[in-house]
Amino acid sequence: MSRRLLPALAAGLLVLVTPTGGAAEAAWSDAGALTGTTVTAAGPTGPVLSCGLLTLGGAQVTWTAVPGATGYRVRYSGADHDVSAATLSQSFTAVLGSSTVTVSALLGSTWVSTASNTRTVTVVGGLVGVCT
Amino acid sequence: MPGSRRRPRPRRLRRRDSRRAAPWLVGLALLGLVGVRPTWAAWTDSADLTGTTVTAGTLDVRLDGSDNRASTTLTMAAMVPGSSAAEVVVVQNNGTAALSWTLSSSLGGAGATAYSTATALRLTVRAGGTRSGSGSSATCTGGTVLATDVALTSSSATVVTAQGPLAGGGSTSLCVQVALDAAAPSTLMGVVATVAVSVQASSVVT
Numbered sequence: 001m002s003r004r005l006l007p008a009l010a011a012g013l014l015v016l017v018t019p020t021g022g023a024a025e026a027a028w029s030d031a032g033a034l035t036g037t038t039v040t041a042a043g044p045t046g047p048v049l050s051c052g053l054l055t056l057g058g059a060q061v062t063w064t065a066v067p068g069a070t071g072y073r074v075r076y077s078g079a080d081h082d083v084s085a086a087t088l089s090q091s092f093t094a095v096l097g098s099s100t101v102t103v104s105a106l107l108g109s110t111w112v113s114t115a116s117n118t119r120t121v122t123v124v125g126g127l128v129g130v131c132t
Numbered sequence: 133m134p135g136s137r138r139r140p141r142p143r144r145l146r147r148r149d150s151r152r153a154a155p156w157l158v159g160l161a162l163l164g165l166v167g168v169r170p171t172w173a174a175w176t177d178s179a180d181l182t183g184t185t186v187t188a189g190t191l192d193v194r195l196d197g198s199d200n201r202a203s204t205t206l207t208m209a210a211m212v213p214g215s216s217a218a219e220v221v222v223v224q225n226n227g228t229a230a231l232s233w234t235l236s237s238s239l240g241g242a243g244a245t246a247y248s249t250a251t252a253l254r255l256t257v258r259a260g261g262t263r264s265g266s267g268s269s270a271t272c273t274g275g276t277v278l279a280t281d282v283a284l285t286s287s288s289a290t291v292v293t294a295q296g297p298l299a300g301g302g303s304t305s306l307c308v309q310v311a312l313d314a315a316a317p318s319t320l321m322g323v324v325a326t327v328a329v330s331v332q333a334s335s336v337v338t
Contacts (some may be wrong), residue, residue, distance in 0.1 A: 002144075027335045027336070028191040028229070028334070028335040029191070029332060029333060029335070030191045030192055030193045030227075030231075031193065031199075031330055031331060031332045031333065031335050032193045032194050032195040032198070032199050032200075032201065032223070032329075032330070032331045032333075033195070033199070033200050033201065033328065033329065033330045033331075034195055034201050034202075034203055034206075034221055034308065034329035034330070034331075035200050035201065035202055035203065035328065036202040036203050036207070037203045037206040037207055037215075037310065037327040037328075037329070038241070038324065038325070038326050038327075039207065039208045039211055039253065039310060039312070039324070039325055039326075039327060040208065040209050040210060040211065040319045040323070040324045041210075041211045041212070041243075041312065041321050041322055041323050041324075042210035042211060042212050042321065042322070043318075043322050044318075044319030044321035044322050045322070067209060067210035068209075068210025068211065068212050068215075070212060079235050097319075098333040107212040107213075107214040107321065108212030108214050108215070109213065109214070109234075109314075110213055110314075110315075111212055111213060111297070111318045111319065111321060112318075113321070123309075125179060130234070130298075132271045
């Protein structure tokens with residue numbers, strides 16, 4: 001029995017140790033790399049809002065620029081007001097009474113950063129402006 | 133019977149003797165053949181093919197002369213949906229053997245999984261393309277498109293299938309563009325990842 005099995009075992013061993021493939025698998029190889037590329041998405045931190053200079057009959061707020069911002073959304077009197085990326089301040093001269101102000105950065109057409117800290121602007125009668 | 137002697141059977145003896153003698157006869161016959169083998173006295177001549185030298189080629193692919201070429205304009209510090217950066221890279225065969233090449237890419241860093249899951253970072257490759265625009269609004273234009281907006285993942289994947297052959301000393305220019313998809317989710321805000329681009333070359337028989 002074992003004598004009959006020996007040739008079969010030897011044939012199987014040959015199949016196992018016989019290298020497969022042709023010239024394509026034996027091709028030489030080398031590689032080159034393009035390194036050092038880091039991508040960072042803008043946001044989500046919004047700008048920092050500050051009180052600006054007092055103006056005659058009004059008040060002003062300013063905010064820090066946010067990298068990648070394509071514009072800013074200033075919210076006051078319960079409404080949003082979008083301004084360009086180059087605009088980093090907003091004056092209030094026609095606000096009646098008091099309003100809280102926040103600013104968010106617009107990041108492309110769909111992303112909006114978190115809102116800035118809040119400032120309160122009060123303009124009384126178009127004569128006196130206060131920002132706190 | 134007393135006094136009688138048993139005589140061997142002559143016929144059986146003769147057969148046994150002939151069996152014993154057979155190998156000797158065969159051996160003698162073979163010896164005779166060797167002994168009488170004729171000598172080969174034919175004339176001979178030869179002619180040589182000379183001057184053949186074989187030299188193994190070398191395989192050495194480089195990007196702008198370097199094995200590890202640092203990108204200069206692909207990094208983006210504050211991407212927003214629709215942002216893109218581009219860079220022109222020259223694939224060089226710095227060896228003597230012809231090669232074919234493929235280009236693969238993968239994402240690394242802390243945000244690799246987030247970008248990979250969102251399929252938000254896209255790679256475009258143009259052979260012979262040029263870089264248009266600047267900063268995070270640069271794109272590849274012109275040339276021949278080899279890959280368009282292929283989503284990059286954490287695991288390395290082939291972006292450009294086999295190109296070439298590129299002869300020894302030859303080169304080809306590629307414009308590589310990385311872009312953040314315009315529909316990228318806002319959950320990616322502030323996420324950082326690295327983009328690895330690799331060119332793999334294999335020798336080819338031409």
